Amino acid sequence: MNLKRVSYYENKISEYTLLTEYNPKFINTKIKAITTQIEIMNGIAKIFNLSRERIRQLLNGLLDKL
Numbered sequence: 001m002n003l004k005r006v007s008y009y010e011n012k013i014s015e016y017t018l019l020t021e022y023n024p025k026f027i028n029t030k031i032k033a034i035t036t037q038i039e040i041m042n043g044i045a046k047i048f049n050l051s052r053e054r055i056r057q058l059l060n061g062l063l064d065k066l
Helices: 015-021 024-048 052-064
Strands: none
Touching: 015 024, 024 052
16 A cells, blocks of 8 residues: 655645735735725726726726735
């Protein structure tokens, strides 16, 4: 019988990953930053009278960078 050996380190999550990807404070900070950017973009849209379609294009470009 051949058993596949799985190293402990192959499944280990790094401390950095835990601190960034799974940390609620970090996630909430990201959400707040994105929300603020959306609010600012909406304010700019009102000032410059941008169409809803143009706002969608700008937001999609912003979200693609995340």
